[in-house]
Amino acid sequence: MLKVGIAGARGYTGEELIKLLIKHPNVRLTYLAATLENAIPISDVFPRLKGLIDLKIENFDAAKAADKCDLIFLALPHTVSMEVVPKFAKKNKKIVDLSADYRLKNFSVYKEWYHKAHKDKANLKKFVYGLPELYREKIRHAKFIANPGCYPTAAILGIVPALVSGLADKDSIIIDAKSGVSGAGKKVELGYIYPEVNENFKGYKFNVHQHSPEINQELSKVSLSKVNVIFCPHLLPVNRGIYETIYIKLKKALDVNKILGIYQRFYRQEPFVRVRGLGRLPELKDVVGTNFCDIGLVYDAAAKQLIVVSAIDNLVKGASGQAVQNMNIMCGFDEKAALL
Ligand SMILES: NC(=O)c1ccc[n+]([C@@H]2O[C@H](COP(=O)([O-])OP(=O)(O)OC[C@H]3O[C@@H](n4cnc5c(N)ncnc54)[C@H](OP(=O)(O)O)[C@@H]3O)[C@@H](O)[C@H]2O)c1
Structure with missing residues (x-):
């Protein structure tokens, strides 16, 4: 059994990781941590786990975590992961980092968008971007995974077939994205409290996200x-x-069935991407609670305009489910273990 730990186990993605990993046939959870003065049973934090897991959640200590685990999921805020990764790397542990710290490969781009200089340039290049549909072979041989962001997962999976097939005008792509509130993490902030969100709909950070x-x-x-x-x-x-x-504007007009065929062929072998038939758009209720990305296509031939709809659960395919999928590939387990 692989001994696995979670740092940030009290957050939304941490909770989702626990729920997935307690039913994983090849894994034993051995360490759970957050920021706590005293260790408490995890079932005190999440009563739904009572009787399902007998483990305490304690204050995060990287050295202790490294001693107790073969692999650690870092479900920590960005800029925190890069402080602790070197400690695990030194002890030769596998890491799946759910934060953004190891996704951007250019230090100055990281600093521009996350407002802090990167502290672990030595390990940055060792991380593989964990999108299995594009990088499965690299993930298989990796020790460190930078798990993709939620919005990027849905966007990249929706766009890539049109781009790599040469159909898309790459300068024309517009992504109109919507996320549920858990995407912002378990924080208390005016813009995310119930009366501000309920019965409301708002845009934010257009082109500066x-x-x-x-x-x-x-x-x-x-x-x-x-x-x-x-x-x-x-x-x-x-x-x-x-x-x-x-x-996505296409470079030339094409039969809509050919476009559908390109998407279907691209994802034919993928266990977690489902391309819908023409005229059938994805719905959130079909993906929430699952590791699936559902993709639907609409095409206006006269305008050469392709419209792709891509839907995921931000906490599963957009975070913890994809993190488990990456662990499965990296460790040679069934890729679908604990996910289907
Ligand atoms: N939410 C999503 O949909 C989503 C999707 C993709 C990626 N992500 C990324 O995944 C990471 C976790 O997201 P989340 O939504 O689960 O966040 P969250 O709900 O805010 O949880 C963060 C967790 O990290 C712990 N933590 C914070 N600072 C710490 C420190 N210095 N040492 C140890 N533990 C610390 C918190 O501890 P306490 O519980 O003690 O406060 C909490 O358990 C973030 O980097 C986020 O950007 C999130």
């Missing part, structure tokens, strides 16, 4: 040229789920 450079980095990599998307996130009055409507 920290996920923009991540999306651009990955799309530029696959298209072998610079891509700059327009990225417009919105806050949905639901707990979880991401729904992105993505507008």
